[in-house]
Amino acid sequence: MQYNPHPFQIKAIQLACDKAGSALFLDPGMGKTSITLAAHCVLQHHGLIEATLVIAPIRPMYLTWPNEVAKWDQFKHLRVSIVHGTPKQREAAMRTPADVYLINPEMVDWLAGYGLDKFAVTPTLLVVDESTRFKNGRSTRFKALQTMLPSFTRRIILTGTPVPQGIEDLFSQIQILDDGKRLGRFITHFRKNFMDPEEIRVGGGRTVTKWHARPGAMKMVAGQIADISLRLQAEDYLTMPPIIYNVIPVEIGKPARKVYDALADDLVAKTADGATLTAATAAAATMKLRQITNGWAYGEEGSVPIHTAKLSALADLVEEQSGTPLLVAVAFLHEVDAIRAALKDVLPEGTVVPYLGGGVSREVADRVVADWNDGEHPVLLAHPTSVAHGLNLQAGGHAVCWFGLTWSLEEHIQFNARVYRQGQDKTVVVHYITAQGTVDEDIAKALIGKGDVQAAILNRLKGTT
Numbered sequence: 001m002q003y004n005p006h007p008f009q010i011k012a013i014q015l016a017c018d019k020a021g022s023a024l025f026l027d028p029g030m031g032k033t034s035i036t037l038a039a040h041c042v043l044q045h046h047g048l049i050e051a052t053l054v055i056a057p058i059r060p061m062y063l064t065w066p067n068e069v070a071k072w073d074q075f076k077h078l079r080v081s082i083v084h085g086t087p088k089q090r091e092a093a094m095r096t097p098a099d100v101y102l103i104n105p106e107m108v109d110w111l112a113g114y115g116l117d118k119f120a121v122t123p124t125l126l127v128v129d130e131s132t133r134f135k136n137g138r139s140t141r142f143k144a145l146q147t148m149l150p151s152f153t154r155r156i157i158l159t160g161t162p163v164p165q166g167i168e169d170l171f172s173q174i175q176i177l178d179d180g181k182r183l184g185r186f187i188t189h190f191r192k193n194f195m196d197p198e199e200i201r202v203g204g205g206r207t208v209t210k211w212h213a214r215p216g217a218m219k220m221v222a223g224q225i226a227d228i229s230l231r232l233q234a235e236d237y238l239t240m241p242p243i244i245y246n247v248i249p250v251e252i253g254k255p256a257r258k259v260y261d262a263l264a265d266d267l268v269a270k271t272a273d274g275a276t277l278t279a280a281t282a283a284a285a286t287m288k289l290r291q292i293t294n295g296w297a298y299g300e301e302g303s304v305p306i307h308t309a310k311l312s313a314l315a316d317l318v319e320e321q322s323g324t325p326l327l328v329a330v331a332f333l334h335e336v337d338a339i340r341a342a343l344k345d346v347l348p349e350g351t352v353v354p355y356l357g358g359g360v361s362r363e364v365a366d367r368v369v370a371d372w373n374d375g376e377h378p379v380l381l382a383h384p385t386s387v388a389h390g391l392n393l394q395a396g397g398h399a400v401c402w403f404g405l406t407w408s409l410e411e412h413i414q415f416n417a418r419v420y421r422q423g424q425d426k427t428v429v430v431h432y433i434t435a436q437g438t439v440d441e442d443i444a445k446a447l448i449g450k451g452d453v454q455a456a457i458l459n460r461l462k463g464t465t
Contacts, residue, residue, distance in 0.1 A: 243416075
């Protein structure tokens with residue numbers, strides 16, 4: 001199949017070829033992988049690079065990148081080597097002559113210690129796919145990557161959600177591209193230029209400092225990085241079907257409410273069955289409150305049932321779907337078996353509800369994805385962290401349900417984008433099963449607030465505001 005890039009993709013390819021460092025902020029489904037491969041081919045053809053090192057999450061590393069190389073005629077000549085597995089397997093992959101080397105973020109620290117000079121073909125173009133994995137400049141993986149940056153003459157970062165928590169998320173990502181030229185070499189410089197502090201009391205007489213973008217900071221930051229950044233939104237360039245958001249409120253009931261309120265107020269609660277729930281800190285209590293809103297909580301002797309309100313609502317929704325596939329986001333592993341049991345009465349006898357998440361092998365996951373896209377699963381359970389990037393699920397369905405909400409704006413956007421992406425031709429409906437008067441409502445408000453911040457700075461980069 002011939003790769004014939006859209007005009008907006010050509011614009012991205014040109015930026016990646018023209019600039020030594022470029023930030024491609026592309027919505028899911030905009031073709032960022034093929035764009036990057038095209039840029040690689042242009043740069044390699046002109047002798048500007050030898051090979052490319054791509055740092056990508058596990059599933060895109062094994063699925064998306066190799067599949068894109070095999071899909072398009074212009075890329076089929078590229079040799080791909082995946083640096084993963086045991087130390088011996090990783091070393092062998094590095095010694096294999098290739099045009100594109102792939103490694104996951106968790107192996108960057110190992111690579112920095114092992115040495116870039118061990119590659120059979122020296123990678124001089126660095127591509128960081130889903131660059132928000134490196135937004136924490138204090139993390140081990142970022143510091144390891146930072147030591148290797150001088151070896152790359154060209155660098156590209158890719159993400160559709162560059163500021164999931166706020167403008168500070170951009171600091172480290174842009175530093176990957178320009179070594180601190182635009183936003184400062186140190187986070188203290190960035191905060192001094194663009195943010196204001198707020199002292200918050202946390203108990204025991206202690207205070208912590210939270211930093212907030214000062215008025216006008218988004219415009220300033222966008223202006224600083226505009227020359228190396230490109231923002232492409234699917235809605236601006238692709239004909240996308242409508243997307244509808246539907247809140248399904250549930251009442252957890254008086255017994256569950258009593259447990260919820262006790263834990264929120266005192267960090268300790270007794271369930272109706274006599275189990276004790278405790279939280280050492282307010283942060284731990286927030287996590288446990290999320291568990292309670294979904295119907296269970298981890299006590300001293302394991303998972304403790306609290307209520308079935310969300311299970312009933314999900315079963316009703318699946319029944320209403322009448323066989324239309326539903327992608328369900330779960331927050332905790334103990335929810336999987338309970339959901340399977342609750343759906344037995346509304347699904348055809350013998351139906352197996354698959355799950356994508358921690359502990360599921362890549363081979364099993366690949367088979368589940370293939371079956372889902374073939375329309376063989378009426379319900380697919382998935383943990384947002386495991387499927388947030390790199391999976392195309394739009395062929396299998398157009399309905400999403402959040403059984404348990406996430407604090408992460410990036411996970412929220414990316415999970416929905418598994419079905420709401422290029423190739424989807426049906427109206428997408430995203431359902432939120434939300435426990436009234438609980439942390440669920442706080443999470444929803446937080447997602448909206450973070451979304452507003454991200455939309456503002458990305459609109460600045462587009463030049464639309």
